[in-house]
Amino acid sequence: MSVANLYQQIVLDHHRTPRHHGVLAQATHNADGHNPLCGDHMHIELCIADDVLRDIAFNGEACAITTATASMMSERVIGLRREQIETLLASFDASLRATPDANAAVDLGELEALSELRRYPARLKCALLPWATLLAAWDIRISITTETAESPLP
Amino acid sequence: MSANVRSTRAADFDVQRCRADFPALQRHVHGKPLVYFDNANTAQKPLAVIEAVDGYYRRHNANVSRAVHTLGSEATALYEATRDKLRSFINAPSRDEVIFTRGATESINLVAYSWALPRLQSGDEILLTQMEHHANIVPWQLVCERTGAKIKVVPISQEGELLLDQLDALLTPRVKLLCLTHVSNVLGTVNPIARICAMARARGIPVLVDGSQAAPHLRIDVQALGCDFYAITGHKMFGPTGTGMLWAKRAILDAMPPFMGGGEMIKQVSFEKTVFNDLPYKFEAGTPNIAGVIGLGAAIDYINALGIETIRAIESDLLVYATQQLNTIPGMRIFGTAPGKAAVISFLIEGVHAHDLATILDTDGVAVRSGHHCAHPLMQFFGVAATARASLAFYNTREEVDVFITALLRARAMLL
Numbered sequence: 001m002s003v004a005n006l007y008q009q010i011v012l013d014h015h016r017t018p019r020h021h022g023v024l025a026q027a028t029h030n031a032d033g034h035n036p037l038c039g040d041h042m043h044i045e046l047c048i049a050d051d052v053l054r055d056i057a058f059n060g061e062a063c064a065i066t067t068a069t070a071s072m073m074s075e076r077v078i079g080l081r082r083e084q085i086e087t088l089l090a091s092f093d094a095s096l097r098a099t100p101d102a103n104a105a106v107d108l109g110e111l112e113a114l115s116e117l118r119r120y121p122a123r124l125k126c127a128l129l130p131w132a133t134l135l136a137a138w139d140i141r142i143s144i145t146t147e148t149a150e151s152p153l154p
Numbered sequence: 155m156s157a158n159v160r161s162t163r164a165a166d167f168d169v170q171r172c173r174a175d176f177p178a179l180q181r182h183v184h185g186k187p188l189v190y191f192d193n194a195n196t197a198q199k200p201l202a203v204i205e206a207v208d209g210y211y212r213r214h215n216a217n218v219s220r221a222v223h224t225l226g227s228e229a230t231a232l233y234e235a236t237r238d239k240l241r242s243f244i245n246a247p248s249r250d251e252v253i254f255t256r257g258a259t260e261s262i263n264l265v266a267y268s269w270a271l272p273r274l275q276s277g278d279e280i281l282l283t284q285m286e287h288h289a290n291i292v293p294w295q296l297v298c299e300r301t302g303a304k305i306k307v308v309p310i311s312q313e314g315e316l317l318l319d320q321l322d323a324l325l326t327p328r329v330k331l332l333c334l335t336h337v338s339n340v341l342g343t344v345n346p347i348a349r350i351c352a353m354a355r356a357r358g359i360p361v362l363v364d365g366s367q368a369a370p371h372l373r374i375d376v377q378a379l380g381c382d383f384y385a386i387t388g389h390k391m392f393g394p395t396g397t398g399m400l401w402a403k404r405a406i407l408d409a410m411p412p413f414m415g416g417g418e419m420i421k422q423v424s425f426e427k428t429v430f431n432d433l434p435y436k437f438e439a440g441t442p443n444i445a446g447v448i449g450l451g452a453a454i455d456y457i458n459a460l461g462i463e464t465i466r467a468i469e470s471d472l473l474v475y476a477t478q479q480l481n482t483i484p485g486m487r488i489f490g491t492a493p494g495k496a497a498v499i500s501f502l503i504e505g506v507h508a509h510d511l512a513t514i515l516d517t518d519g520v521a522v523r524s525g526h527h528c529a530h531p532l533m534q535f536f537g538v539a540a541t542a543r544a545s546l547a548f549y550n551t552r553e554e555v556d557v558f559i560t561a562l563l564r565a566r567a568m569l570l
């Protein structure tokens with residue numbers, strides 16, 4: 001197992017220069033996500049109009065995996081409706097599991113690079129935190145954690 | 155399994171022979187020899203411990219203090235022998251004051267619920283320190299919520315030492331108990347317990363010491379320390395998980411109601427009234443972790459055979475070397491630089507998250523902890539979400555430190 005497959009160039013690139021990092025001038029929704037296992041924290045702001053995500057920004061203190069996921073995710077989700085984001089998340093989630101769903105309908109694009117995480121089960125939550133925080137923001141749930149019973153993860 | 159082996163001197167210590175006693179240290183991880191630097195989390199177990207647990211189940215398996223048959227007597231003798239070993243390990247005046255628990259967490263909860271809860275009133279204070287493990291914070295918050303008592307916190311310096319003049323000022327008549335760790339699991343700081351206990355005693359304030367991280371590294375003498383409660387957890391001192399001890403002075407224990415009800419802790423039960431058993435059994439309800447306690451006895455024998463002074467000397471040498479080597483890495487920040495600290499090194503490399511570091515190190519066979527180490531308030535003090543932590547034991551080597559440093563440099567190069 002080579003860890004270089006996990007920390008490959010595309011992941012490191014998003015970690016070093018994250019896209020959509022910062023805040024939005026006009027956020028309609030926001031939420032804070034916490035990973036109590038490591039103390040990481042992510043704040044996500046959304047601008048939603050007519051049920052479509054128009055813009056997104058994130059900030060916080062997080063590891064390379066969480067930051068890269070948030071950055072890649074942000075690039076993918078703009079212009080999508082909530083159901084579309086959930087479908088994307090379902091495919092992404094499946095790609096992280098030991099037995100990826102061969103029929104996963106959605107092309108993950110750059111996010112596919114993170115599927116190497118399936119060899120690092122202790123780090124799965126790092127990649128799921130941005131998604132959980134995004135969906136929480138959509139529901140205007142102001143604060144969530146990766147440890148809640150009714151986590152918005154599928 | 156006799157403890158009659160004479161202690162090794164540091165100069166005579168043969169680390170390779172010692173390592174051969176620990177089966178897990180022979181392992182490879184991701185094709186690399188395991189470098190186990192997560193000893194403050196839990197320590198590896200010597201064969202003697204594994205065999206003691208195994209031997210109990212193979213030969214002596216029976217319940218303790220209840221069966222009159224041979225196996226019952228053997229099991230009871232082995233189990234009770236650990237109480238004697240623990241008594242002398244901490245130099246307690248009496249074996250009756252040594253209470254078996256599932257670990258430090260249960261020991262502290264026992265004091266919180268049986269000693270503090272009935273005594274605390276609104277306006278009272280429990281004094282903690284900034285460097286406590288959650289196990290020495292949360293039980294106090296729970297009893298404070300129920301009684302209206304408040305928690306006060308002794309601050310620390312940037313080096314990770316308690317500010318004793320502030321401690322002194324906080325020891326007011328409102329304080330009903332001072333609870334502090336002997337050795338910090340994050341900073342390695344060894345707190346001056348004897349001096350602090352003297353300060354508290356002068357005001358009639360009892361002191362609970364969390365000895366979880368002290369037991370594997372230091373000689374413990376509860377009488378010389380002058381504390382009132384001392385908690386230990388077995389798995390960090392090379393014993394089985396789910397074992398531990400609470401020590402307290404007899405007068406204090408006698409005045410405390412039992413923590414849990416059940417078998418073993420009673421003299422006589424009718425549905426109207428129960429006469430509780432004598433110490434220590436009053437606090438040991440139910441069938442305990444017999445195999446684990448017997449294994450803990452073997453762990454104490456192992457430590458004694460090596461000699462705690464030898465352990466301290468070997469670990470100090472490793473600590474100095476590891477600290478020197480770490481400080482050659484650009485962007486290195488070490489948390490906790492108190493003089494005389496234990497071999498626990500929390501650190502961060504600028505621009506590198508502790509979690510990414512731990513993942514990459516693992517692929518080089520190096521096991522370190524990353525995260526908040528169950529010490530959120532301490533992380534907040536230093537303004538970080540997480541740190542990486544290398545915690546060393548006597549079976550670690552300078553060569554392993556070199557592997558660790560090389561792995562850190564590789565991780566840094568990969569991530570920056």
Ligand SMILES: Cc1ncc(COP(=O)(O)O)c(C=O)c1O
Pocket residue numbers: 194195256257258259260287289290335337338339364366367387388389528
């Ligand atoms: C300082 C300190 N106190 C208490 C504990 C809790 O020990 P246990 O979980 O074995 O009860 C630990 C273990 O992490 C510790 O490091």
